[in-house]
Amino acid sequence: MLEEYKTEIKKLIGEINCSKDFKCYKSGFNILCRARDIGIESFLECLEVKPNECKFSLPFGLMYLCQCPLRIYIANKMNK
Secondary structure (H helix, E strand, O other), rough: OHHHHHHHHHHHHOOOOOOOOOOOHHHOOOOOOOOEEEOOOOOEEOOOOOOHHHHOOOEOEEEEEEOHHHHHHHHHOOOO
């Protein structure tokens, strides 16, 4: 993980209650839920098979949006 991201990531982790116990962070961001940037700063499109099982997913029309601040940060800053 790049040093420049560590402070912000640790701050986000302190603010989030993650039901997956921060698996993304603990894996060095090798295990990530499937999501893609859709050009909206505060959301990603959730591409998981069962998006309704995640507390950060939000149904929106025919898709689900991801609201996880850490996942959004990873996508926007680290391009993952």
